[in-house]
Amino acid sequence: MIDCHTHLVFGGDRSNEFEQRLEGVSYSEIAKQGGGIVSSVRATREASLDELLASAEARAKVLLREGVTTLEIKSGYGLDLESERKMLKVARALGERLPVEVLTTCLAAHALPPEYRERSDAYIDLVCETILPTLAKEGLVDAVDGFCEGIAFSVEQIRRVFETAKQLGLPLKLHAEQLSRLGGCQLAAEFGALSADHVEYADEADARAMARSGTAAVLLPGLFLPCVKPNCRQLQTFVSRASPWRWPATLIPGRHPYCRYA
């Protein structure tokens, strides 16, 4: 069994956000309150490699007990060279310690780190000129991912990340159309990405473009089904179409009970 979308390596504990989501607080609202990705970035930067490894190993063992044999693990809570490297090293170490095949994904284009506030293009420069080439050269990266969204990066910024990944010979994935329809699915299809993930706001044209390029839709209903107002449109858009789709266990901080295993 393959789990193709996990944020398994992270510092801190965001289980309070699961409760907030159940009460109807939106993802963007939680982010505005200082929670969400940026709070995991703070805690992940502060944690040592050994601390991250211990907590991630406990979470991975839960997935293995459920039958997972291949595990994709993203970075994306480091957002600087050292911390992204630390996360990916933890992912590689898990593949060596546990009876599971681990594939690493560099998600440095996940969010704007606080030190780059109002300078998102400069951060994308760092991702494209330093983080991706360095970590790829070190053999830590099996694929490249990004978050194309109003609260993250634009289509044009992600295009630059994809062009860099292509030059490095790395396959692509994208967090796309999660909170709005920005054009990420079309970009993923244009580049022949392995997958576009979330896709809650994708439409029929997106599903058709992805079907043509063989880009799988990774559906993450574990994120929104427990919410007060679930957005189930993606299930109708993709499940009944000829496009390939996947359904991972949704191991993401603050969104899944497994995240308590630390």
Ligand SMILES: N=CN[C@@H](CCC(=O)O)C(=O)O
């Ligand atoms: N949408 C962005 N990225 C992750 C969540 C990250 C987080 O909230 O920590 C996702 O797959 O949902």
